[in-house]
Amino acid sequence: MPRAERPLDPDAGPLTRFAADLRRLREAAGRPSCRALAKRAHYSSTTLSDAAGGRTFPSLSVTLAYVEACQGDCRAWEARWHAVAAEMAAGAPADEPGEAGPQGAPYAGLSAFQPEDADRFFGRERLTGEVLAKVRDRRFLAVFGPSGSGKSSLLRAGLVARVRAAGWPVLLFTPGPHPVEECAIRLAAATGEAPGALMTELRDDPATLHLRIRQAVIDRPPDNDTLIVADQFEEVFTLCRDRDERDAFLSLLIAATTATTSRTRVVLGVRADFYGHCVQEPLLVEAMRDAQLAVGPMSSQELREAITRPALLAGCTVTGPLLAAVVADTTGQPGALPLVSHAMVETWRRRSGSRLTLDGYLAAGGIQHALAQTAEAAHRALSPGQQDLARSLFLRLTALGVGTEDTRRRITRDELDPGPDTAFVLESLARQRLVTLDEECVEITHEAVIRCWPRLRGRLTEDRDRLLLHRQLTEATAGWEAQDRDPHALYRGARLAAALDLAAADAGRLTSGERCFLDASREAQDAETAAVRRRTVRLRQLVTLLTVLVVIAATAGVLAVGSRSSAIRQRNVAIARKAAADAAEVRQENPALAAQLNLAAYRLAGTDDVRAQLMSTFATPYTSRLTGHTSDVVSISFAPQNTVLATASWDRTVRLWDVEDAHHPVQLAVLYQPWRMLAVAFGQRGRVLAAVSERSVRLWDVANRRAPIELSTLPDQPAAPTWVAFRPAGDVMATGHTDGTTRLWDVRDSRQPSLLATLPGHSDAVTSVAFSPDGHTLATTGDTTAGLWDATDPARPRHLDVLRGHTDTVTSVAFSPDGRTVATGSWDHTARIWDIGSGPRTRPAAVLLGHPTIVWSVAFAPDSRTLVSVGGSTLLWDVTDPAHPKRVSAIPGGAYQAAFSPDSRVLADSDRLLDLRDLSLGTHDDVVTSVAFAPGGHLLASASWDGTARLWQVTGGRAL
The missing domain is CATH 2.130.10.10 (YVTN repeat-like/Quinoprotein amine dehydrogenase)
Known part of the structure; x- marks a missing residue:
């Protein structure tokens, strides 16, 4: 007679609930015997009994074999197994394999390898040699690769570590929202000068960077140049909103590398989906023409070295099944390196003695689920109020892409409301390596957090318009603070209404500074509305006064004789012109009142200018x-x-x-x-x-x-x-x-x-x-x-x-109504006419010049004889003869x-x-x-x- 299973307490924890659900699955399958289950599952009956015993957590393979033997849904149970593993990892004490943080792990996790990590940076030796050879061969190099392909680690732990070992001075930085300022700070640290004065010089003269670097290396050997590495160069497009500063930064780099006496070499690390942004910059196009290098996925052999050699340095071994599983999951996938590194950190935390095993890897969730499990565990460890703070924090740390993927966004701590909950959330997320902190700034450790955490992905997708509106509010608040709270920088009209709707819908998303900005905007708009109301009252009083003056003027006209008629007429003209001028001021806010004023003025003195004002009021009847x-x-x-x-x-x-x-x-x-x-x-x-x-x-x-x-x-x-x-x-x-x-x-x-x-x-x-x-x-x-x-x-x-x-x-194209002519407009400030009605080939008929900006639109009149082109100004052309247009x-x-x-x-x-x-x-x-x-x-x-x-x-x- 088989031994009865011990009863389970469903409230004892995730492991017990998991075992109870396995037992219910077996009951639903008709309660087959352990021997029958073992025959179907190809595992021993003891192993299957332990899986539903509630004492130990079964491996994924044992769980799926048990479920398949009971005719359950293997895909649903695989997801359930990963969820339970994450819940158990979140609740594990600090001294167990589920402890938080990758302290002591030989892998970098989501963080990029730094120059000081060069001794444990493996797998990219060949590519590092290529980059180093290109840097020695030319003065400018752009390194492109998808997010997660290892560009930053290659540049930092590979290139920078090698050239520093060779004695070269290196300026390593990310551009951020103010790239010229960042460059000035790094250069000042290298030369010992004041960064403020240096930044002014860099802005004023693009040759300053070249000259300062020549001055700094004057005592060094001729082959020891200064290397500037601008990692995450895409920030000049996503974070830098000042086009002039972006152009100044590009001019600095290009001037420093193209000077005949240059002692500077520049390497840019750029995400691949920003290649289109780079080729829209004329300076970059010329510099990158023969100076590009693509970072692709690691080969299988490179992956093996990146996985096994750091473990050997830490005195651990990677088992064969684990190595095969990671290589199979990763080979050929661009952008998977941070996921691999994070999964290996979590596997190392679940190691068995000195062995990293496949069971530990599966318990961590593999590359598909490890990051999501870590993020979810960190999220569940927070209180409900702290979870709301974390949600707002991650949304602030993401730069929404337009035509590109979303990217991380570095913010200063000043953008966050200070408080114990904020500090606790930041420290908790930093311990899990989800965010990176320094004295002034906060940023997401890697874009993989944005791509692979379903909760964050959903929040970024569900209400993108509101996120864009909130990002604009954040930037407007920062600009207002930077301008000493200039009233002209406040919101008004439709922008203010939309921002107030955002605040009403989700007040917890706003910081105290943003709420202060909105309050000031509302007060300013209320004050302006009150001023307009007072002006309207004064103008109504003026209408009454004008009516009285009309009566007085009529009476005076009957009684006046001789020279008095001329004086009265001049007085009436002056009053009428004053009334017409007042009407012009109020026309935008109150068209009806402006019409009354103009009518009264015209009746008082119908001069040409007063009549023109009256006609303007009624010229475009707003329906x-x-x-x-x-x-x-x-x-x-x-x-x-x-x-x-x-x-x-x-x-x-x-x-x-x-x-x-x-x-x-x-x-x-x-x-x-x-x-x-x-x-x-x-x-x-x-x-x-x-x-x-x-x-x-x-x-x-x-x-x-x-x-x-x-x-x-x-x-x-x-x-x-x-x-x-x-x-x-x-x-x-x-x-x-x-x-x-x-x-x-x-x-x-x-x-x-x-x-x-x-x-x-x-x-x-x-x-x-x-x-x-x-x-x-x-x-x-x-x-x-x-x-x-x-x-x-x-x-x-x-x-x-x-x-x-x-x-x-x-930008635009239009056919003439007779179908014989085509007109086009362009960003090059011109419009062109093409003859398509004579012969098999289209012939350029004429180029229309004279626009100060982009020609946005072209249109033919229905009679085919007139063309309008719009761009900065509206130009009318007589195109009766398309080959000889005349500007009308x-x-x-x-x-x-x-x-x-x-x-x-x-x-x-x-x-x-x-x-x-x-x-x-x-x-x-x-x-x-x-x-x-x-x-x-x-x-x-x-x-x-x-x-x-x-x-x-x-x-x-x-x-x-």
Whole structure:
């Protein structure tokens, strides 16, 4: 008769609960005998009995064999085993293998190897020799590699340790938010000078670094140069917000290495996903042309040396099964080195005597789970209030990537609220090597914590917009403090409203300094509002006074004779001009009151200048304001044959409006998307709406305006979308993407759009897409070119030509209504005209010069005879003869987009309606991003970064 199992106390701990669950699994399988279990599992019955006995924690292999014999879910039980192992490790006393901290371990864990660790840095000897040879051969070198590939360890424990042993002086630092300051401090430490004066010299003259280093090494042998190693160089893009300081830092490094008498050699350690940022810097492009080295994954042999040789130094051995498992888990994986090192630290803590075993490695969670287990154990060891502090801390220590992975962010302790809980959390996380502390700064030990801890990954993903908003608030607070709390640096308007919403939703996330900044911003805005209210009261009193003066003036006019008439007339003119000037001041805050003042002034004295003020007041009748969006409105589109307007915003929504009564627009529907919106466009005569977000393109049936139906989402593509356009017939849709391709889609059945063709041709993201009026030709822009395609058969598009000539990114493209001419705008401050109507090849017709900044937009008038180009100023061109365009007019002022009314008589750019006059629209509180005319041209819509859209009445071809 088999012996009965001893009873288990389910509240005794994680090990007992685990054993009880194994017993329940056996009960659910029909309670097979131990002998039957042993036959199925290929383990002895004693081993299987001990696994469910609750005295010892079974190995992972024994657990999975037990579960498989009982027909359980092996994948779920594997995750359960790792969770129990982590919970037991968190609760283990300090003198057991689960003790916190890798003290005494021969591995570096998440930290990079430092120069003083060179004696235990193995596996990279060959690559270290390559780097050293390149440094001796040239004065500038950029070392690229993915996060976690071991760049920092290679540069610090490999290169720096070797050149210091050879007697070379070394300046080793990370750039941080102020790279010139960091360079000055390191140079001052080497030369003994004051860093303040040195930093001023470095900012003023790029040659200073070269001269100071020559001075410092003048007594050294000619072959002993100074080596500057700027590790984590990507911080000049992620942390340094001052473009001038970034340029100054790059100029210092390049000047020091290119001088004919240079005694400086520079090595940059850069994360691979920031290669694109580097090649956008002209100085770096030239310096890196033949001076690059890539750090890839370790080979299997290098991994074996990195694992076994540090253990031998510590008097330990790595068992064969453990070595084979780690090499198998890691070989060929870029970015896995910190995970391997951390897993080996945890395995060393669970060693058996002097042996590092596979069971210890599995108990630590392996490279897949060891870091997450450590982080979760550290998190659970904190109280609920301390866990909230830790959450806020990790969010502050992460720099959110835009087009790149998230990176760590170094902060000063001043950014954190001091207190015992803050100090305890920092020390606890530092003991687990999750964060690194020094006297002034705090940072995450390695980006692997961001990538591999699911809890932190989820927090960074769940509300990214709020995190970006909070990061902006943090930077604004720091700037306000740096400027001695200058009132002009405070938030106002939409920014303040969004920040107050953030504070109300999660007040615990803000520091006392940030709350003080918001309180000061709110008080300043309240004071300004009160001042405007007082000014309005005074102006109303002035209206009353003016009315009385009009009566007095009329009476005086009847009674006055002779010379008194002239004096009274002059007095009235002066009063009217004063009233007109006051109206101009109040027009932005109170248009109705400004109109009353101008009317009263005109009735008092109808001079030319007073009449001009009156006409300006009524020149652009502001119809209504469309509110509801909570972030920047970036795109608008009118349906072609009805009165529906679509607005798209970064608040992840598209809103539909009925603007038939422009004075009382009605919101019809709100379409929610999971990502920030970029563009909208109507197709199929207004029955279908395409909405482009940062990750997808969705099609909506808007035939029922109040209840749109989502028809489909375009299949996932290798790259995010950037633009959308419909062919005039509405049967084909084109989308631009960040990988430089354009895709054509058959949308005749919008519920099942199908990919017709993928058009390559650009080396960078597509910036705009446009169909010709007849729908037979497609134009795309990206990098420094524009491409033309024959889209008559969209399933087999034929490449026609590449328009070359611009020297920087092409931003926009437009076809003339007659289809014979194409215009393009570019970052190179020019627009170009191309003749596509004569002969098989496109011919460059003309280059349009005169813009002071980037040309953001080009548009043809419906009559094909006029072209507008927008960039810093709005320029009008007569293109009747495309080969000899004539500049007709230049309107100063910044703008981003322009559009003509259907009758070609009215032009709208980002802040004006123009009909042979300059009539300002300026009632938006921020930059206007998009303008569009309604069908018929009687109504204009504008969108802005202030979170609103506005409607303007355009009557009879004149902005009146």
